[in-house]
Amino acid sequence: xxxxxxxTRRISPSRLHEILLARDCRxxxxxxxxxxxxxxxxxxxxxxxxxxxxxEWFVRVGEGLITNDITIxxxxxxxEIVEMLPGRIYSLDMFKAWEGVFFSEEQCVYLGxxxxxxxxxxxxQQTGLAILGLWRAFCYWLQKTQxxxxxxxxxxxxxxxxxIRQTEQWVxxxxxxxxxxxxxxxxxxxxxxxxxxxxxxxxRNSFRSADSRIWMWEAWWQGNPYFTIEHAYRDSxxxxxxxxxxxxxxxxxxxxxHADDFPVVIVQTTEQRLSELEPLVRNARSKVETVAxxxxxxxxxATN
Amino acid sequence: MxxxxxxxxxxxxxxxxxxxxxxxYGAAGDVVLGNSPGFCIRKASLAASxxxxxxxxxxxxxxLYFAGLLHAVGAIGNAAYRKGDALPDRMxxxxxxxxxxxxxxxxAAISALPAETSDMVRWQNECWxxxxxxxxxxxHGIPQPAQLLALAETYVRxxxxxxxxxxxxxxxxxxxxxxxxxxxxxxxxxxxxxxTVQPVPADALRESELPDAILDAAADRIDAHxxxxxxxxxxxxxxxxxxxxxxxxxPDVRALAIASRLFGAGELRATSVEDEQFxxxxxxxxxxxxxxxxxxxxxxxxxxxxxxxxxxxxARSEWYDGxxxxxxxxxxQIPTGAAxxxxxxxxxxxxxxxxxxxxxxxxxxxxxxxAVMEAAKAIA
Numbered sequence: 180x181x182x183x184x185x186x187t188r189r190i191s192p193s194r195l196h197e198i199l200l201a202r203d204c205r206x207x208x209x210x211x212x213x214x215x216x217x218x219x220x221x222x223x224x225x226x227x228x229x230x231x232x233x234x235e236w237f238v239r240v241g242e243g244l245i246t247n248d249i250t251i252x253x254x255x256x257x258x259e260i261v262e263m264l265p266g267r268i269y270s271l272d273m274f275k276a277w278e279g280v281f282f283s284e285e286q287c288v289y290l291g292x293x294x295x296x297x298x299x300x301x302x303x304q305q306t307g308l309a310i311l312g313l314w315r316a317f318c319y320w321l322q323k324t325q326x327x328x329x330x331x332x333x334x335x336x337x338x339x340x341x342x343i344r345q346t347e348q349w350v351x352x353x354x355x356x357x358x359x360x361x362x363x364x365x366x367x368x369x370x371x372x373x374x375x376x377x378x379x380x381x382x383r384n385s386f387r388s389a390d391s392r393i394w395m396w397e398a399w400w401q402g403n404p405y406f407t408i409e410h411a412y413r414d415s416x417x418x419x420x421x422x423x424x425x426x427x428x429x430x431x432x433x434x435x436x437h438a439d440d441f442p443v444v445i446v447q448t449t450e451q452r453l454s455e456l457e458p459l460v461r462n463a464r465s466k467v468e469t470v471a472x473x474x475x476x477x478x479x480x481a482t483n
Numbered sequence: 484m485x486x487x488x489x490x491x492x493x494x495x496x497x498x499x500x501x502x503x504x505x506x507x508y509g510a511a512g513d514v515v516l517g518n519s520p521g522f523c524i525r526k527a528s529l530a531a532s533x534x535x536x537x538x539x540x541x542x543x544x545x546x547l548y549f550a551g552l553l554h555a556v557g558a559i560g561n562a563a564y565r566k567g568d569a570l571p572d573r574m575x576x577x578x579x580x581x582x583x584x585x586x587x588x589x590x591a592a593i594s595a596l597p598a599e600t601s602d603m604v605r606w607q608n609e610c611w612x613x614x615x616x617x618x619x620x621x622x623h624g625i626p627q628p629a630q631l632l633a634l635a636e637t638y639v640r641x642x643x644x645x646x647x648x649x650x651x652x653x654x655x656x657x658x659x660x661x662x663x664x665x666x667x668x669x670x671x672x673x674x675x676x677x678x679t680v681q682p683v684p685a686d687a688l689r690e691s692e693l694p695d696a697i698l699d700a701a702a703d704r705i706d707a708h709x710x711x712x713x714x715x716x717x718x719x720x721x722x723x724x725x726x727x728x729x730x731x732x733x734p735d736v737r738a739l740a741i742a743s744r745l746f747g748a749g750e751l752r753a754t755s756v757e758d759e760q761f762x763x764x765x766x767x768x769x770x771x772x773x774x775x776x777x778x779x780x781x782x783x784x785x786x787x788x789x790x791x792x793x794x795x796x797x798a799r800s801e802w803y804d805g806x807x808x809x810x811x812x813x814x815x816q817i818p819t820g821a822a823x824x825x826x827x828x829x830x831x832x833x834x835x836x837x838x839x840x841x842x843x844x845x846x847x848x849x850x851x852x853x854a855v856m857e858a859a860k861a862i863a
Contacts, residue, residue, distance in 0.1 A: 189624040193584035193605060193617045216619035223577060315612055319656055326661035331653060345614055351577065472602065 183325055183391065188213070188379050189476055190447065192220035195377065198470065198478060199226060202443050204374035206355075210367035210434075211379050213237055213393075214311075215359065219244040219349050227355035231367025233411045234393070236310055236400040241359030243307020248352035250304035257343050260296045260309050261336040269295050276404040281395070286320055289335040294402055308350070312343030314396050321392060363415045368437055376441035378434065382452060383427040386412045428459060435463035444481040450474035484723065486695045486741050487788060497694070501595050502685035503788035504694040505552060507745070508701045510782040512555030512586075514751045515564050515708070520782065521680075522639055527551030528681040529635035529670075530628070536670050537627060542597060545687035547628045549596050550603035551635060552683065557586025557604070559704050559751065566710040566754065580616035583608050592700065594691040599628070607632040611660040622660070630663040638667075644676030694788070702744035709750045714831060719743030722820075722827040724858035725851070731819060734791075739820040741792035746799060746824065749779030763832035764842045772800040773808030795820040799828065803848045814848065822848050826855045 195217065199207065205226060209218060212230030214237055221228050222245060230241050252260075263269060273291035278284050293313050300306045316339045323330045360367055368376065389408045398406035412418030416430050438444050444464065448456045450471075457479060461467050464481035471477040487500045509523040530551040534544040558564055563578040570578060587605035590596055606620060606629035613621030634651060637658075641647035648671050655664040702715045722743050726736045753775075761768025780797035783789040798812060798821035805813030826847045830839055843852040 183622075189620060191605070191618045191620070193581075193587070196584075197588070214613075216613065220617060220619070315614065318612065322656045322661070326656065329661035329664055330656040342614075348576070 183321060188447070190217045190379060191476065192217035194472065194476075195445070195478075196221055196224050196226070198445060198480060199375055199443075202375070202480070202482075204443055206373035207375045207377055208368060208371050208373045208441070209377045209379075210364040211381065212241065212359065213379075215241045215245055216349075218357075222353045222355075222357055223351055225353050225355070227353070227357055227373070229358045229360075229367070229371040229373060231360045231362050231364070231370075233361065233363065233415055234397045234408075235361055236314075236397050238359050238361040239303070239307045239400065240311045240314075241307065242303045243305070243309075243311055243346065244349055245357045245359050247304035247307065247350055249350065250302055250308075251347040251350050252305050252308055252343055254344075256300075256305065257309075257340055260293060260300070260313075260343060261339040263292050264296065267295070267299075273402055274399070274404050281324065282320060286335065289339075290317070290399060293339065294399060308346040309343055310396075310400065312346045313339055314392075315342040315345075317396060317399070318392050321395075364434055365416060365437055368434070368441075372440055374441070375443040375445060376438050377445045377447070379447040380431060380434070380456075381417060383424060384422065386418065424455075428455070431456065431459050432463065435459060438463070442482065446479040446481070448477050448479065450477060453477055484737065484740055485693065486698065486737055487693070496685070497690050498595075498685040498688045500694045500788045501688050501690075501692075501697065502683040503786045504697045504701070505549065505593075505596075505688075506683055507748075507783055507786055507789055508556055508697065509552040509554070511701065511705060511748045511751060512553065512558050514748065514778070514782070515558040515561075516555050517752070518555065523552050523554060524680055524683075525639045525678060526554055526632070526635045527683075529638055529678050530631045531681055531684075532674070532679070533631040533634060533666060533670055534628065536673070537631065537666055539628065542687070543599055543628055545684045546597035546599035547603055547631060548681070548684055549600045549687075550590070550607065550628070550632055553586060553590055553596075553600070553604060554607055554632065554636070555582070555586070556589045556701075557582040557584065559701075560708045561585060565708050569754070580608075584617045589700075589704075593697055595688045595697070597687055602626070603628045603632060605629075607636070609633070610658045611663075612657050615658070625660075627663070630659060631666075634659060634663060634667045638678070644671070647671075648676065698741070698744050702747060705747045705751065709747055711747070715743050715747055718746075718824070718827045718831050720862060721830060721855065721858055722823050724862055725823050725827060725854045726820070728858050728861075729819070729823075729851075729854050731823075735820055738791040738795055739823060741789060742795035742799075742820060742824055743827075745783050745789065745792055746776065746779050746796045746828070748782070749775030749777070749796070752778065763829040764838060764846060766806075769800060769802075769808055776800045777809050794818060795824055797821075799825045801825070802846050804845045807846075817848075819851075822851050823855070826851050830855055830859065 207221060207226055208229045210231045212232040215230050218228040218230050228245060230245060232238055269292050271288050271291050274287040278287045297306055297309045300309060319338060360370060386408050394408040398404055446456060446460050460479045460481050466482045468480045513522045527548045531544050531548040534547050561578060561582050563575040583605050587601045590604050591601040606625055609615035609620045609625045609629055613619050637650050638647040641650055651664055651667050655661050706712050706714045719740055723736055723740050726739050776797055776799050780793040783793035795818055798818050801807035801812040801817045803814055805811055839852050843849045
């Protein structure tokens with residue numbers, strides 16, 4: 180049975196929004212975007228948001244939630260995703276490797292069908308929304324392997340349907356240009372100027388213990404159940420320096436040294452990692468303010 | 484003027500007065516959302532009970548109680564509920580997602596509250612699967628107390644305990660984490676599904692501010708929500724100046740000052756600016772004014788520090804000639820504070836003109852009309 184030890188960050192966009200408003204920031208770049216639900220919140224509140232990540236499925240979801248202003252999935256379109264379509268040839272054993280390990284035979288078949296159906300959607304925005312909705316169904320299944328007696332048995336297509344339909348509620352426009360891109364941190368930072376740069380960098384070596392719900396969904400999107408997250412990070416700025424503390428610090432300093440064009444830099448960290456990151460931020464900027472609502476949610480706000 | 488000082492030698496501790504004001508504020512939030520009376524107290528009590536089973540530290544249990552009590556204050560002033568042009572459904576829904584964050588900001592500004600209260604309010608509507616609001620937190624990113632608040636909300640909203648148990652079970656792995664559902668189920672079976680209402684843990688509050696400041700901020704917010712910003716300050720200043728001119732005893736003046744902060748809460752439920760629908764001196768608006776007066780008084784009447792003011796608010800739509808509502812009191816039967824308050828409200832409403840004379844002897848006590856006009860000149 181898979182262990183769902185959670186390693187994801189807690190990002191509170193409502194708090195981040197308060198920090199941005201207090202500093203009159205109207206645009207933000209987040210090069211370690213992850214699942215961009217926090218950027219969706221900021222977008223809804225009128226902030227122009229620009230995100231980047233190395234994992235493609237995050238970027239695809241960003242196309243559904245961030246760059247997408249109006250496109251939703253209608254019932255007929257959802258129906259084309261959640262069930263096998265007559266006349267289409269599916270590779271039903273695409274996720275056979277997960278059978279009996281993480282999922283049942285039926286679930287593995289559905290994962291393959293969904294992957295194929297989503298790949299055949301006609302718009303990037305709809306694809307992003309579908310990936311998000313199906314991911315939630317996938318997480319439900321994984322959660323159910325942990326608590327089989329506590330959770331309802333729901334037919335796969337019904338579960339997927341409800342989650343995909345739910346994504347519609349997050350689609351909105353803010354009359355600003357919002358972007359997402361797949362790329363390393365420096366590429367995202369150099370592609371877009373903004374009032375604020377938000378950095379929630381992964382901890383050193385964190386990709387080795389990444390949440391299975393994150394990397395498995397990239398594996399699903401790539402159609403490769405043997406995908407490992409190290410492949411995505413190996414040649415990145417932080418990934419290449421993940422083992423050595425000094426090299427990791429140098430990588431963070433490199434990022435901060437490239438942030439001169441951003442009037443405000445917000446680094447989110449935890450009490451545990453504060454001693455590692457704070458000196459680097461103070462070295463890069465003259466004024467650093469600390470906002471620490473919780474030990475696991477600390478903001479270093481650097482200005483010139 | 485300090486609102487709660489020396490009110491009849493009340494021995495109640497200052498913290499208890501803060502607790503009273505917070506209870507009133509929480510109830511006002513519930514009114515906006517259309518929740519049943521006592522909703523916030525029940526939610527707070529259940530959340531605190533669940534926290535006890537979860538073995539949370541006492542400080543967190545107290546904070547959780549206050550988070551339950553104030554769970555809806557963010558709705559006061561929220562664009563989805565504020566008076567004025569109605570928003571399209573989709574936009575109203577999105578605006579309503581901001582209620583928890585707005586509530587968190589309100590709680591953060593109340594220094595008397597336990598520090599943890601604010602974020603419990605902020606995250607009370609987050610769902611385990613990441614589909615909640617405002618922050619779309621997921622899994623263990625949602626603090627346990629916030630999940631307990633969400634469970635308590637489901638219980639209090641359900642028609643009966645069994646329906647609540649069923650609703651919680653269906654949401655396992657979706658709105659609630661399976662651990663939280665197990666905890667709720669334990670509580671349910673230990674207590675046969677029956678909720679015991681707990682008193683407000685006033686001792687957990689800090690005496691870092693006067694209840695006056697909290698009441699003022701709440702009244703400001705209520706007036707902004709009602710589309711009449713700053714009304715209570717104008718009305719309150721005039722009413723207090725009138726009462727002092729008439730040499731009303733100090734405790735009664737304080738009750739009047741509190742009443743000027745409470746009466747606007749009666750209009751929270753309405754979706755339009757009711758105050759503007761009828762002339763303040765017309766009999767046409769009497770039903771609306773009486774309904775608002777009774778509503779505002781109803782959720783303050785049982786709160787010890789506010790009971791005297793609630794009696795003033797309730798009688799503020801009575802007429803001097805006995806044809807008013809809700810009780811048809813006449814002349815001396817109407818509490819002086821209520822007669823002053825109603826005259827001051829009307830004076831503010833009719834743009835501070837001398838039209839008050841038209842209603843002197845019918846709607847208003849002539850001596851109070853004269854005093855109000857005189858006090859208004861003095862203030863100006």
